[in-house]
Structure formats: structure tokens, C-alpha cells
Amino acid sequence: MPIVKHDCVIEDVWRPLNGRDLTEICPNESVLLSLEEWRDVGHAASARFERVGIALAPSDAVEEIADALPELDLVALTFPKFNDGRAFSQARLLRERLGFIGEIRATGHIVRDLFLFMQRSGFDAVAVEDTRALTPWLAARRRFTGYYQPALDNDEEEETRTPAATGSAAVGKIACASESVAALWAY
Structure with missing residues (x-):
């Protein structure tokens, strides 16, 4: 799945663990763990892989991974449907309160009209499921030039x-x- 990040389209190099054993994935790969997988094998994964990320569900509290943030390169936040905005709050908490400097990626049901707001909330990457929509996604960042509310940017x-x-x-x-x-x- 292509990723839109910093006005570019990049290939997703992150491999979800999906319940597999850590030894089934090459150590030079970037591995993405769920919160439960992190609880079970997080420290072992950090020791084995060059890059480790966590995928959080909207119901997961970001404070649960606060101690792990220095070890993480990616936090993927999910939008389960277009009207569920909990990932916006999670991203803002990660950046402002917890000081996370790694990549925050939006996944799931993402509406292109909210792309600029995602970036202003702390996201810096978006997983785009429909490859035909890449050009409009790239143009979405420059769609608005004025803001009414304060943000992270x-x-x-x-x-x-x-x-x-x-x-x-x-x-x-x-x-x-x-x-x-x-x-x-x-x-």
C-alpha cells in the first residue's frame, strides 16, 4: 500500500507481525506490532529489529506506550470509519504531551478532505488504499492556506x-x- 509522506509517495516497508514468531521475519525489516504484541514481545522485538512500530486502535490509550516511545520509529493510528476522530486526539497527545518525534501514520477509513487537519494534529504520513487517488492526496495538502485554530504546525x-x-x-x-x-x- 502506498504511503503519502512529506509531499511524496513512498512504499510501505513496515511488516505487521500478525501473530507470527519474531524469528520468521528478517532482522533488517521494519516490524509493526499491535499493542498486545508489544506487551508480549516488545522488548525482544526492539532488540531484534532495526526499526519497530506500534499500531494503536482508537480505543487504546497512548499513555500505555509512553515508556516505549524512545524505542519506536512509527505509531500507526487507525480511523475505523469517517466519523471517528479519536486518532486526531491520539496524534496530538503523542506529539504535544509525550514528545514523540517519530512517524505518526494514519490508516483505515481516511477522508482526503481532512488530510491538512491530520497534518496539523501531528500526523506526517497517510496510508492510501486506492492508488488511483494518489494525485488528489498529494494536492490536498495545499488546498487551504488559512487557519482559524492553533495547531502543531x-x-x-x-x-x-x-x-x-x-x-x-x-x-x-x-x-x-x-x-x-x-x-x-x-x-
Whole structure:
């Protein structure tokens, strides 16, 4: 299955363990474990394989893998259906609270219209099931240029929204036109 990552299409090199024995997979492979598999053989997998990742279900708490994050190269989060947004919260928790710097991949039923929001929540890769849709997926990142809410990718925005640039009062990281407007952002 192709992966869209950083405006490129790459091949998925991660191999799910799927209940197999660790010795059945070559040590130079990248192995993807479920949370249960991680609990059972996670430390052995980290010792055997060059790269290890975990696939979390929407019901899995990211805090359960907090201690393992330094050993992980990938966390795959699942969208079981289009209206289940728990993976957005999981991605944001992984990046902001737990400081995960590895790849966060979206899998499952992913709606292309939410691709930009996925990136702003912490995702940096998406597994695309329909290879005919790769070109629209690549274009989806540049579809919108303005944002109303703060996100994890604010670095570029903050430079252009400083009080000096806007000539207004700043509250937190959001530049506002007046004190009364700034108070609305607090709610």
C-alpha cells in the first residue's frame, strides 16, 4: 500500500507481525506490532529489529506506550470509519504531551478532505488504499492556506501573525484586533 509522506509517495516497508514468531521475519525489516504484541514481545522485538512500530486502535490509550516511545520509529493510528476522530486526539497527545518525534501514520477509513487537519494534529504520513487517488492526496495538502485554530504546525503562521506585523494586541500566540476580541478567544 502506498504511503503519502512529506509531499511524496513512498512504499510501505513496515511488516505487521500478525501473530507470527519474531524469528520468521528478517532482522533488517521494519516490524509493526499491535499493542498486545508489544506487551508480549516488545522488548525482544526492539532488540531484534532495526526499526519497530506500534499500531494503536482508537480505543487504546497512548499513555500505555509512553515508556516505549524512545524505542519506536512509527505509531500507526487507525480511523475505523469517517466519523471517528479519536486518532486526531491520539496524534496530538503523542506529539504535544509525550514528545514523540517519530512517524505518526494514519490508516483505515481516511477522508482526503481532512488530510491538512491530520497534518496539523501531528500526523506526517497517510496510508492510501486506492492508488488511483494518489494525485488528489498529494494536492490536498495545499488546498487551504488559512487557519482559524492553533495547531502543531504554527511555526510559519506565528512569524506572520506577530503583533508587530498586525499592529494589534497579542494574547498567547494569537494576534487579535482588540482586547474585546482577545477575550472571545479565551472561551
